[in-house]
Amino acid sequence: MNDVISTILNHRSIRHFEDKPLTEEQIQTIVTCAQSAATSSFIQAYSIIGVKDKEKKKKLVELTGNQEYVEKNGHFFVFCADLYRHTIIGEKEQKNVNPSIESTEKFMVALIDTSLAAQNAVIASESLGLGICYIGGIRNNLEEVKKLLNIPDRVIPLFGLAVGYPAHITDKKPRLPFEHVYHEDQYEQDMEKYFRQLNEYDQSISKYYESRTNGQRKDRWTEQISNMLLKQNRMYMKEFIQKNKLDLH
Structure with missing residues (x-):
């Protein structure tokens, strides 16, 4: 087994980090690795926002459901599906690309591109001896997150990624057979x-x-998941996506 596979198989979520910021070199390495992920038709339909401002991080704690590790980490990234860039490309080249941008297919491409980039960032981070935790709670209050981070239409913050030096290593959670x-x-x-x-x-x-x-x-896994699925949450998502000029047709 090589080091890459060992790193991947050793993954676990970290929720307690040392009070030690990442260096600029570490941040650049992580983002560059994210950019090296596969991308559909070279569209590169994502952007990554690094949040350093202490007040913004405190606000994000509130918006994500009071998850304190959103604030207390080495660095906080927000991964966004981004088709705004492609709207500008259409304007630059004087071509009407909007019908394609507003299609379900291109929306799915943006989601997939962003997820692939994020997982590359995770593997890079963990290979550097850092820990990570994905933050889906970013989607709890997307309108407020967009205002806080000055995000334009056709850009959807999908999840955060807290990265830092682990203060405590948890046991590895068993996956499905x-x-x-x-x-x-x-x-x-x-x-x-x-x-x-x-x-x-x-x-x-x-x-x-x-x-x-x-x-x-x-509790059992099927018990846990069925109880989770009974609760309908973030049911505003379709309306939010359409409001942000991704009409999905």
């Missing part, structure tokens, strides 16, 4: 096998939580 995720030639739909795999995974997750919390928590 390989056989449950990987299918060959067709999607496996044997329900007996499907439920057996889920039941086995439930047991491993329950043991993980029990060990991590000294018996205070024993």
Whole structure:
């Protein structure tokens, strides 16, 4: 096993960081690695906002659901799906690119491009001995996030990424079984096998939580996820996307 694979397999979310900022060289390395990710048709439909201002970070803590590690980290990145740049390209070249930009396909391309770039940034960060935590709570209050960071239309903040020196290393959380995720030639739909795999995974997750919390928590994965899905959240997203001139047709 080489160092890259070892780094990837050793991933876990870090929520407590040392009070030590990243250097400019580290930030540039992480962003440059993000830019080296694959991009559909070379469209490069994303932007990354680094947040250093202390007051803005404090406000982001509030907007993301009071997650203090949004403020207390080595550096905070906001990854954005960005089709504003391509609107400007159309104006520069005097071509009407808006119908394409407003399509569901190009919106999906922007989401995928951003996610690929972010994961490259994560692997780069972890290879430098840093820890990371994705912050989906950025999407709790997108209008306020856009105002705070002066983000134009056709740019959607998708998630934050807290990066820093780990103050505490957590246990690695077990993932779904390989056989449950990987299918060959067709999607496996044997329900007996499907439920057996889920039941086995439930047991491993329950043991993980029990060990991590000294018996205070024993919930199963399917229990946890079904309860999460019962709660409808961020249901304003379609309206927000359309308001930001990504009409999705």
